[in-house]
Amino acid sequence: MDKEVGREIILENFQHPMHKEEIHDENYQKVNTRNPNCIDNLDIYIKINNDVIEDISFMGEACAISTASTSIMIKNLIGKTIPEAKEYIKNFYAMCDEEEYDEDFLNEGLAFQDIYKQSNRKNCALLPYKGIIKALEEYENK
Numbered sequence: 376m377d378k379e380v381g382r383e384i385i386l387e388n389f390q391h392p393m394h395k396e397e398i399h400d401e402n403y404q405k406v407n408t409r410n411p412n413c414i415d416n417l418d419i420y421i422k423i424n425n426d427v428i429e430d431i432s433f434m435g436e437a438c439a440i441s442t443a444s445t446s447i448m449i450k451n452l453i454g455k456t457i458p459e460a461k462e463y464i465k466n467f468y469a470m471c472d473e474e475e476y477d478e479d480f481l482n483e484g485l486a487f488q489d490i491y492k493q494s495n496r497k498n499c500a501l502l503p504y505k506g507i508i509k510a511l512e513e514y515e516n517k
């Protein structure tokens with residue numbers, strides 16, 4: 376992805392994040408994810424039904440990178456089955472760890488393809504994923 380396009384995607388998702396709202400609904404699981412090296416402290420709400428992710432929202436304090444990353448993650452995960460979601464998450468992590476990954480999975484997530492160069496920012500980009508992984512584990516152990 377072109378660097379300028381990537382910056383625009385991050386800015387757009389920061390200024391107009393997808394589903395930034397608190398949820399009060401017992402059909403949602405709530406997980407907290409925070410980053411000690413940044414202001415990031417997010418609650419993530421996820422609704423899973425029959426192993427399909429039906430909805431995700433988030434609320435809390437977060438920097439531009441983690442806000443944009445959360446917004447992009449939400450767009451990419453809603454409607455996915457748990458195995459599909461794990462495949463997406465695996466590829467996003469691989470990209471951030473400078474390992475081989477499949478671009479076709481990531482869509483706007485490719486805006487973070489150079490994030491591995493800045494380890495602080497990388498933790499911000501991965502923050503929502505840490506929350507989702509926790510939520511998926513809780514769901515599967517229910």
Ligand code: ZN
Binds near residue numbers: 437499
């Ligand atoms: Zn941050």
